[in-house]
Amino acid sequence: MEEAQFEFVFLSDTFIMEILNPHILETIYSSKKETTLFGKWIHDAHISPLLSKLSEKHTVATIGSSENNIPIQSVQFGSGAKKILIWTQMHGNESTGTKVVFDLFNCTTSSTNPIFKEILKECTILCIPMLNPDGSLNYTRENAKNIDLNRDAVDQKAIESKLLRGVLESFQPDYCFNLHDQRTIFGVEGTKNPATISFLAPSEEATRKLTEGRKRTMNVIVAMNALLQKVIPNHVGRYTDTFYPTATGDNFQKLGFNTILIEAGHFPDDYEREETRKFNFYALVQGIYHIATAADYKEYLPYFEIPNNQENFFDIIEKKANSTEGKGYLFVDKIIDNALFTEIVLEKEGDLSNYLGHAVKS
16 A cells, blocks of 8 residues: 555644655655765855756756855746745855755656655745855855855845845745754753754744744744654754844845745764754755645744754763763864864863753763
């Protein structure tokens, strides 16, 4: 008997949501994962050959160039009325989302699965797989002029910020996915687990008012969280919705473009973020499928049941048994002689009773 593609999940007495079967997603992912992309340092030289080989189902276009004149490209696919804009690596050292969208491209190139047939029929998706190629090459958060693109939505001093705003205004998406990585410091409130995936429905102004746009954004996040709780229960957090006046997501939401942030974080023993990549893929596919198929996007309250992120992890904690005193260390990645190296940096010394370690040494 063929396994069902999805199931209906009750999220309240009256609220039912269609959630994809994680076993089906695992099978798809294991066969479609783009194996040439691996690890944390992903830059233009890694993705350009892949873009040149995409099928006729994808339209690849150069939308501009970075401050250092590296081409910035987009990929469009699908033919449906619902428009979705996705971008990754606006921070150059946050590459998990870039790997994920190439996994998605592989699925929409050759998968015969009904999930992707439905997505391609109902949605038109425009993706910028690397918004900040200069920062990606240098493995820095900022672009070549030391501008944080995620804090440049108002001034638009960076070429890359202007390009993204131009794409937004010309494409007029119904939903946006802004794909980031978050640091290993984040845990899930009320648990002893790292925040492997965190979500955010950005605020539009300082009071964090629940506008209709934010509610629709939260509704999509509810669907993604419902799936992830089946595969990584209690490893999903909710990123702070403090309003940042110059942030991209906040301003796009304010402009009326429903924007979903996915923050890829740490999973135990997964510093290359390959397991996190898989869960990020699951979440993105679920989110897109929900947009493609949902009758409405009204139910949002389960969003607030997702625990908050909290800053309570070090990569290594060193302390004596039965003591709260110790040292907390973080890993810091750097490019040295054209290779990625990781240094161990002492971050805190003293009372660590409120902290956890991804590794604990006595």
